Amino acid sequence: MQYKILVVLYNKKITESETCLSILSCRNLILNKCEVLIWDNSNSFNEDERTLFENELEGVAISFWGDGNNYPLSYIYNFVIKKVDNKGLLVIFDHDSLISSGYFEELFTLDCLYPDVNLFLPQIYYRNQLVSPAKLYYFIGRYFSKTVYGKYSAKYLTAINSGMAIRLEYLKEIFPGYNSRILFYGTDNDFMYKYSLANKFVFIMNAKIEHTLNYYEEKDLTLKFARYKDMKHGALVQMKDINRFLFWFCCFYYLCYEIKMSIKHRTLHLFKVVYH
DSSP states (O other), X not given: OOEEEEXXXXXXXGGGOHHHHXXXXXXXXXTTTEEEEEEEOSSOOOHHHHHHHHHHTTTSEEEEEOOSOOOOHHHHHHHHHHHSOSSSEEEEEOTTEEOOHHHHHHHHHHHHHOTTOOEEEEEEEETTEEEXXXXXXXXXXXXXXXXXXXXXXXXXXXXXXXXXXXXXXXXXXXXXXXXXXXXXXXXXHHHHHHHHHHOSEEEEEEEEEEEOOHHHHOOOHHHHHHHHHHHHHHHHHHHHHHOXXXXXXXXXXXXXXXXXXXXXXXXXXXXXXXXX
């Protein structure tokens, strides 16, 4: 198939996944063009739900992966890249993205018009804020102040994994692979940095996707700080691979942030979670 759609589920039923439900609504559009790859990262799965999903997507090729273990995203992405052929695009989604048919319609058109572009990025919104793509100067990020569209420089650009459409020829023949030391948060930043070393441009689509940012949604400070720790780890691993100066600058930057957050929440709990 020309397009491989990868959906990674985590503790979410297929029938409750916003992404899977969106794909169902686009069945007629993706029929004969797309293969759906479901990676279930939950500790258990429901065979009846899988069968129901297959029946509702009748005619669309589907593969299910996952054995009850919670694998890092870097492992999952590297595994899938090795398993699929080098034809077409790999389209990556988390389980909580609301996708319209317009996304696929635009992607199919752009793929034909811009065969020289290896990465297509939708506009990802969270609470009416454009959060992806965004500028990222190594580890310091900035949102765009206005909507962007079209071919755009890949340098100092980052994007959320969900919604990326990546040319498989690039992934299999040029991309060095996702860093196995970066588990979940930070896989997208690491990918975008590596992409910018080998490619001059991305294409930013008109298509808009509503997406939940779990870090900002989390009310439990312990879980919120644990996610922060994972994000920090990903950034430090990436900076250390680039050069020592950026690594130590990144350490200082995050320390300042931790002091600021501890003052804001009037607790040292963040330090206990991060440095435990």
